[in-house]
Amino acid sequence: MTLMLSNLSLTRGRKTLLRDTTFSPLLPGEFTVLAGPNGAGKSSLLRAIAQTLPYRGMIAHEGRDLSRMRRRERAALLGYMPQNLQSQSDLSVLEGLFVAMNAGGRNALDRAGQLARAEALLKRFDISHLAGRRLSALSGGQRQTVGLAQALARNPALILLDEPTAALDLAMQFRILGEIAQIAADGRIVIAVLHDLTQAARWADRIILMHDGIVRADGPPAEVLTPGLLKEVYHVDARVERDSRNHLIISVDGTFPVSACQAHQA
């Protein structure tokens, strides 16, 4: 049930991102966060896994090459939520969920089953009141939450989320990340891009820290989120502390010029 990313190379324009990079297997039950500065290559990696960006190397689930799967099979396996969700659609939220459930081929659930699944997802994310609202009439945060429900509509085993909480208020960030962590713990592979490292530390089992197209660190949050690595990658003077519940908190006291950090690495 593992996801293998082997010998991956990615290029965007003239920029090389990953170069022949092999990751340790991604396991069901694990919530992995992709972190790193703007432009580090997080969305590109997520898009490669989602098969929406060309790459070299192998991405395989249970030993099966994703790039060789039929569209229908891939749609059932993989739920992907891109970074910028916008919609001019006149469909309602509920209709949008039905469309997502049948994307890539008819869903095995009958109409009543699909309705029950859609209602359960809306309830799970506390947005049942939006069921009849047009997608084009949602706020940014509402659209993002509906986008998450759409990505999960087919109950995929592999879930890819690009900044799923970027538009959410404080309470919704907490609620949604808690639900995502639970969905992973229930036996799925979840990979999400997050910028908030305190939230990442709170919910993720594994953090892959990218920097300028390479993987700088990969492991449990406490191993990856160290002041030295944060200085090197983000050029910040960061404190990594624990709150009264032993959760990691990352706070920033200042920033360094890039040249100072390069000297620090030398």
Ligand SMILES: Nc1ncnc2c1ncn2[C@@H]1O[C@H](COP(=O)(O)OP(=O)(O)OP(=O)(O)O)[C@@H](O)[C@H]1O
């Ligand atoms: N369409 C494109 N053509 C050429 N280069 C691109 C394209 N899209 C992205 N890039 C470049 O690829 C690199 C990685 O971009 P990517 O979007 O993967 O970064 P990211 O880590 O997700 O950044 P952010 O946190 O800002 O979303 C950047 O240098 C970016 O400028």
